[in-house]
Amino acid sequence: MGDTKILTKQDFVSDQDVRWCPGCGDYAILSQIQKMFPNLGIPKENFLIVSGIGCSSRFPYYMNTYGFHSIHGRAPAVASGAKLANPDLSVWVVTGDGDAMSIGGNHLIHVIRRNFDLNILMFNNRIYGLTKGQYSPTSELGKVTTSTPMGSLDHPFNPPQLALGASGTFIARTIDRELKHMAEIFQAASDHHGTAFVEIYQNCNIFNDGAFSELTEKETKTETQLILEHNKPMIFGAEQNKGLILEGATFKVVQIGKDYGIDDILCHDMYDKNLAMLLSEITYIPELPVPIGILYKENKPTYEQMMAKQIQQAIEAKGKCDLQKLIIGNNAWTVK
Numbered sequence: 583m584g585d586t587k588i589l590t591k592q593d594f595v596s597d598q599d600v601r602w603c604p605g606c607g608d609y610a611i612l613s614q615i616q617k618m619f620p621n622l623g624i625p626k627e628n629f630l631i632v633s634g635i636g637c638s639s640r641f642p643y644y645m646n647t648y649g650f651h652s653i654h655g656r657a658p659a660v661a662s663g664a665k666l667a668n669p670d671l672s673v674w675v676v677t678g679d680g681d682a683m684s685i686g687g688n689h690l691i692h693v694i695r696r697n698f699d700l701n702i703l704m705f706n707n708r709i710y711g712l713t714k715g716q717y718s719p720t721s722e723l724g725k726v727t728t729s730t731p732m733g734s735l736d737h738p739f740n741p742p743q744l745a746l747g748a749s750g751t752f753i754a755r756t757i758d759r760e761l762k763h764m765a766e767i768f769q770a771a772s773d774h775h776g777t778a779f780v781e782i783y784q785n786c787n788i789f790n791d792g793a794f795s796e797l798t799e800k801e802t803k804t805e806t807q808l809i810l811e812h813n814k815p816m817i818f819g820a821e822q823n824k825g826l827i828l829e830g831a832t833f834k835v836v837q838i839g840k841d842y843g844i845d846d847i848l849c850h851d852m853y854d855k856n857l858a859m860l861l862s863e864i865t866y867i868p869e870l871p872v873p874i875g876i877l878y879k880e881n882k883p884t885y886e887q888m889m890a891k892q893i894q895q896a897i898e899a900k901g902k903c904d905l906q907k908l909i910i911g912n913n914a915w916t917v918k
Contacts, residue, residue, distance in 0.1 A: 589619070594620065602640070607782075607785040607787075610764070611764070614765050615645070626646075628671055628672055629647040630649065630672070632675050634652055635712070637712045638676055638677065638678045638705040650664070654681060656686065656689055657681070658689040658702070661700050662698050665698050665699065665700055666698075669886045669890070673698075673701065677703070677704050678706070678718075679705070679720040680719065683720060684719050693777060694750045695748045695749045697883070697885055699885075700777060700778075701768075701772060701778045704781050705782050706720055706782060706783055708722065715788075717730045721738055727789075741781045743859065743865075746855065746858055750777060753878045754771065754875060756874055757782070758784045763874065767875070775884060783797065805819060806871055808874065810877065812850060813849055823839060825847035831860060835870065853878075858877045861877050
């Protein structure tokens with residue numbers, strides 16, 4: 583029995599020069615993936631990175647794994663085919679808010695509802711960076727960009743909410759500058775059997791710099807981040823003295839220690855879909871903290887598991903098919 587090579591981060595670093603803008607949040611995401619892959623216990627040849635079009639979609643070039651730089655918005659379709667052809671693959675889709683939520687929106691919702699066992703990392707910088715700063719499907723209402731000089735009139739997509747509406751089985755959010763949190767979320771996504779959808783708030787320091795500064799700056803992030811942990815109270819603040827309660831179907835921020843105790847604070851349950859939907863809705867409400875972490879998780883059979891079972895049932899009922907006979911069919915004739 584041969585020795586099994588112990589993989590390191592360096593084994594997943596390609597020989598290509600990384601050509602993102604200096605200071606781009608993509609660097610941090612790439613580094614965390616390269617650090618995590620060696621710890622998954624998966625043979626290197628069983629990793630596949632599939633991307634669409636956009637700044638983030640250069641990802642496969644920088645990973646020393648199998649990769650596919652596909653066409654705009656179609657990465658989920660390519661990834662689905664690869665997973666069906668080889669279920670042993672660990673498939674990772676890398677996409678951006680424009681690639682996934684605009685031209686690729688239809689592919690995204692269908693791969694999520696079908697629940698293929700793959701991981702989708704959606705880099706959300708709320709801008710089209712590759713094409714020089716146009717507003718994207720996640721840009722805020724009123725956003726001034728090169729294509730909306732008087733402000734965007736579009737109401738933005740809410741990615742976690744969209745994934746929930748598509749019956750997603752793993753929906754999470756993290757931030758490019760929160761390295762430890764990001765690594766934990768990526769690990770949880772890999773461990774999940776089904777489609778894992780991870781939204782990553784990612785700073786584009788050229789065309790949308792500081793879009794998430796209130797969530798990332800030391801002076802403000804404790805007041806604006808709501809770090810979700812399963813079965814733990816939803817508290818935040820520099821002194822961890824604020825929490826969320828529900829009044830009907832509306833969240834309210836309360837002060838702990840005055841009129842409310844820790845037992846009054848709502849606990850997060852990542853298996854509660856109704857709670858996940860409510861949490862996803864507060865993304866754009868400025869007076870409430872932004873939830874990061876695993877919003878929702880559900881255990882459900884994957885598409886490829888069900889397909890394999892269906893094929894086996896057909897074989898047991900009818901026997902193995904002769905492909906040549908199937909192609910010829912019953913309406914063929916011989917020319918003599």
